[in-house]
Every structure is written in C-alpha cells, then in structure tokens.
Amino acid sequence: MNDLKGKKIAILTEDGFEEIELTSPRAALKEAGAEVLIVSPKNGKVKAKSGDDWTKDYDVDLQLNNAKPTEFDALVIPGGVINPDKLRTNKDAIQFVQAFFNENKPVAAICHGPQVLINAETVRNKKMTSVEAIEADLKNAGAQWEDKEVVVDGNLITSRTPKDLPAFNKTTIEVIANR
Numbered sequence: 001m002n003d004l005k006g007k008k009i010a011i012l013t014e015d016g017f018e019e020i021e022l023t024s025p026r027a028a029l030k031e032a033g034a035e036v037l038i039v040s041p042k043n044g045k046v047k048a049k050s051g052d053d054w055t056k057d058y059d060v061d062l063q064l065n066n067a068k069p070t071e072f073d074a075l076v077i078p079g080g081v082i083n084p085d086k087l088r089t090n091k092d093a094i095q096f097v098q099a100f101f102n103e104n105k106p107v108a109a110i111c112h113g114p115q116v117l118i119n120a121e122t123v124r125n126k127k128m129t130s131v132e133a134i135e136a137d138l139k140n141a142g143a144q145w146e147d148k149e150v151v152v153d154g155n156l157i158t159s160r161t162p163k164d165l166p167a168f169n170k171t172t173i174e175v176i177a178n179r
Helices: 019-031 082-087 091-102 114-119 132-140 162-177
Strands: 008-012 035-040 045-050 053-059 074-077 107-110 150-153 156-159
Touching (some): 008 019, 008 091, 019 074, 019 107, 019 162, 074 114, 074 162, 082 114, 091 107, 091 114, 156 162
Parallel strands (some): 008 035, 008 074, 074 107
C-alpha cells in the first residue's frame, strides 16, 4: 500500500451521494495514511443513498465556505444522482473544484461525479470515464470518454460505478502518492 502519511484529502459532497462511493475511497485513503475530510456546502451532516434508498447521515468535517483548496493535496467527488446535481450549481463548489485543477492537484471522480467537472469547465480534451448515463454529457463538454473501470489523464482519475471502486481506490492512491 502506498504511504499517504501527511497528505490531506477533501471529499466534496452534498446530500444524495452514493454511500459506497464515499465510504470506500475514504477507508482506502485513510488506510494508506491520509487525513480525509468530508467537505460540504451543508453544515452538520450529509445524507447518503444506496441506489434509490436513503441510508445514513455522515458528519461534515469542514463546511465548504471554510475550506481552502491550498490546504488539501487532492479532491475526491463521489457520485449518486442528487449529489453532483446539487454541487454543479453551487458557485463555491465549482470554484473549489477549479482550484485543484489550477494547482494541478489530483482530482478523482466516480459515477455521476464528473458532472461537477463539466460545470467547472475542466473536462475539455480530457480522457475520462463515468457512469453510462452521463457519457453524452461528457462528450458534449469535450471529454474523450472511454468505457474502462478507471481512466487517468494527468492528475484526473475517473471511474464508472461502485463495481470499479477497487481499481478507482488503488489508482487514486497511486496518483496522489506519486504527485
């Protein structure tokens, strides 16, 4: 396992994230030694989904308006249908995401998560993957979409669905460790 000791990772989310797409990367990153914080526009807690069902509440570690991208080494954006839809219309969330790209820091997004990257205008000419439902959206925004379990383009890591989480987590850790 790569050593991420001393690395600080933000998981940007809103209500309606796919639970396993937050909990699995968070556990893998922590196991690799990183400090991992749930960052959200919401204060207090965010609510997870598993498929169509609402599940648990998770504590927000840092409210978005208090989060500084310069204090983080990488960003993870989980999917779910509702979460990215809320984030992509939030100006503060978009600016937060853009800062990671501007500083060439690793950004990992899975499932519907890349929708946020479309609104952040960071997908043009990038090799990416996602859940099939947003393939056309990514292509229309200028991405080079590929149907693979994980796609890396520089510091951008993307995956399709929860079944790709082992490859997504492993690759995310490798990209952050080699940064």
